[in-house]
Amino acid sequence: MAELKYMLFLGCVIPYRISSYEISARKVAEKLGIELVEMPEFNCCGLPLDPVSHDMMLTLAARNLCLAEQQKLNIMTLCTGCAGTMRKVNMTLKEDKKLKEKVNGYLKETGLEFKGTIKVRHLIQMLAEDVGLERIKATVQKPLNPLKVAEHNGCHVLRPTKYIGFDDPENPTILKNLIELTGAKCLDYMDETECCGAPIIGVNDVIPLQLAREKLNHIMAVGAQALVTVCPFCHMMYDLHQSRIERAFNEKFGIPVLHYTQLLGLAMGFSPDELGFKELRVNATKLLDQLGS
Amino acid sequence: MSETKETREKELGEKAVIKVSEMDPRFKYEIRKIPGAEKIMLCFQCGTCTADCPIARFSDSYRPRKLMRMTQLGLKDRILSSDVIWLCAACFTCVDHCPQDVGIASIIRALRNLAVDEGFIPRVYKELGSCVLKTGYAYRIPELRHRKREEQGLPPLPKANVESIAKLSDVTGFSKLFEEKKVA
Ligand code: SF4
Ligand code: SF4
Secondary structure: OOOEEEEEEEOHHHHHHOOOHHHHHHHHHHOOOOOOOOOOOOOOOOOOHHHOHHHHHHHHHHHHHHHHHHOOOOOOOOOOOHHHHHHHHHHHHHHHHHHHHHHHHOOOOOOOOOOOOOOEEEEEHHHHHHHHHHHHHHOOOOOOEEEEEEOOHHHHHOHHHHHHHOOOOOOOOOOHHHOOOOOOEEOOOOOOOOOOOOOOOOOOHHHHHHHHHHHHHHHHHHHOOOOOOOOOHHHHHHHOOOOHHHHOOOOOOOEEEEHHHHHHHHHHHHHHHOHHHOOOOOOOOHHHHHHHH | OOOOOOOOOOOOOOOOOOOOHHHOOOOOOOOOOOOOOOOOOOOOOOOOHHHHOHHHHHOOOOOOHHHHHHHHHHOOHHHHHOHHHHHOOOOOHHOOOOOOOOOOOHHHHHHHHHHOOOOOHHHHHHHHHHHHHHOOOOOOOHHHHHHHHHOOOOOOOOOOOOOHHHHHHHHHOOHEEEEEEOOO
């Protein structure tokens, strides 16, 4: 098996306010024998600025790719937005010589050159394809048996198919399989692949809240005890904003939103404290009590 | 909606009559030259994008099909000054479902980039942009967070190379774009 060594790209949202994802991801990575190298001097992946300047987005993403190329390491990122963006830019620049020349013209000013020698992986892609389900399953010491959860993949780990080509975007199963190897059951629900709405927060706050509310309703309807995400941005929408949604629509959810790495971490036998459960806005105590964690 | 004031009244305009004088026939060619927006003329108005768009479901004004048609017709001013183009969440559902592979999300991105050139930029993007310019990150990470990382046993956050970011912003024209433009 290939060596499991990656350059960790943290992105902006995780260090800004979603530390529970980073804490739990580092724990499970260590347990799985994955070596994560910190990316020096990284910058925003570029995605938030694409609407302002496509050239700036390309250049920011390419700069990060160059930093990983210098150390001959593939990038692993926990954010679907960062993964999708850098993956797309990596592919586009490898294919489009003219665009590559243009971006390299910009990068030259800082002594960098995009060569196209590395790959970009999102956490679940690394887990499913590089580590492998069997190896992950072998680390499960405390199966989460009676637990019933729902998953939310996040758009950029599925679409556009042309650039991502990882799971089936219409009926994704990879995250479900990753969840079920912990012993928890992953339930189907209506409109599973629908967007969380977070990208337009700030331009319009009403529509994202409506979208997130709808998802929470759909997962409640099938009896899920928690929602499992693999993106800090989606997580923010369902966890951080859940009380806001409850107030806006006068409804009560109280659905804990866990990072996949927290779920896997519990199954590996880590304590909730070691996995940053305290950082979650929606209290998960009831669920943890039931699991005896 | 939104904090964008000047454009609030200038929604896509439900004006029933489109005057020929409003149409800029060169607009579609201008758009077609932008990477990712090459296929604007392939849209045959089937409506799949609007039907599958999560934002359109909850918005009275956001309709990707309509935006594609308005772009083809060259209703440049109406589009670029509108709040509506800023509602796309870039979920790429339409991109996957469009039978003509039009690449709607990239076309909307191209429209937004042009809107910024014309001086229309929602405050939230202005903030994200200036934060990247100042810190390398899209959000200002408070000192408290840095200290907390230590308590949580996380390695220190690598220092961003703000000088490099500044250089790249200059050569791509990003910083200039930013200084001069007013908040829409
Ligand atoms: S789905 Fe494609 S072809 Fe159909 S209206 Fe939308 S952009 Fe046009
Ligand atoms: S990418 Fe934008 S236009 Fe297309 S479906 Fe998603 S939100 Fe709607």
